Amino acid sequence: MSEESSYQGRCFCGAVQFLVTGTPKGMGYCHCESCRKWSAGPVNAFSLWDPEAINITAGADKISSFNKTPNSTRKWCSECGGHILTEHPTMNLIDVFAASIPSLKFEPGVHVHYQESVLPIKDGLPKMKDMPSEAGGSGETMPE
Numbered sequence: 001m002s003e004e005s006s007y008q009g010r011c012f013c014g015a016v017q018f019l020v021t022g023t024p025k026g027m028g029y030c031h032c033e034s035c036r037k038w039s040a041g042p043v044n045a046f047s048l049w050d051p052e053a054i055n056i057t058a059g060a061d062k063i064s065s066f067n068k069t070p071n072s073t074r075k076w077c078s079e080c081g082g083h084i085l086t087e088h089p090t091m092n093l094i095d096v097f098a099a100s101i102p103s104l105k106f107e108p109g110v111h112v113h114y115q116e117s118v119l120p121i122k123d124g125l126p127k128m129k130d131m132p133s134e135a136g137g138s139g140e141t142m143p144e
Contacts, residue, residue: 004021004022004023005021005022005023006019006020006021006022007019007020007021007101007103007104008101008102008103009084009096009100009101009102010082010100011059011076011077011079011080011082011083011084011100012077012080012081012082013077013079013080013082015058015059015062015077015079015080016056016058016059016060016062016063016077016079016082016084017056017057017058017059018054018055018056018057018084018085018096019054019055019057020047020049020053020054020055020096020101020104021053021055022049022050022053024047024048024049024096024104025048025049025050025093026046026047026048026109026110027045027046027047027048027098027106027107027108027109028045028046028108028109028110028111028112028125029043029044029045029046029108029110029111029112029121029125030043030044030046030111030112030113031043031044031111031112031113031114031115031116031117031118031119032112032113032116033116034068034069034072035113036116036118038074038083038086039083039097042118042119043117043119043121044097045097045098045099045106045108046095046096046097046098047095047096047097047098047101047104047106048088048091048093048094048095049093049094049095049096050092050093050094051087051092051093051094053094054085054094054096059077059079062077062078062079063075063076063077063078063084064076064077064078070089070090071088071089071090072086072087072088073086073087073089074086075087082100083097083100084096084097084100085097085100090136091135091136108123108125109125109126110125110126110128110132111125111126111127111128112128112130112131112132112137113128113129113130113131114127114128114129114142115129115130115142120144121144122144123144124144126141127141127142127143127144128140128141128142129141129142
């Protein structure tokens with residue numbers, strides 16, 4: 001019997017803390033305009049988890065949320081504004097921002113929404129035009 005890995009995460013100020021347990025369902029980079037604007041950066045590093053893998057351990061009352069579309073609920077700390085996670089109900093997954101889990105070894109496997117990229121990255125990973133077909137996208141890839 002093996003013990004599952006767990007990783008402590010937190011917002012920028014530490015008021016909101018959480019524990020993720022197990023293995024992410026995927027990791028990569030999102031280039032969509034929404035993620036770029038939300039993260040205030042040219043690309044967003046994500047780690048996708050089953051909802052039951054995430055446990056808020058402190059500061060649940062300090063979490064605020066926003067829905068731009070029904071496909072995502074973005075959550076952040078109301079104290080510091082630090083981004084925490086994005087729920088994706090249509091995929092039944094939660095994106096925990098990779099930078100908020102310092103002990104997780106980030107091993108990206110894909111770029112999504114690469115057709116919207118403002119920062120071309122040549123790293124040999126698949127560049128999905130939008131999303132993989134199993135996540136509701138076209139499944140089409142693009143050249144680096």
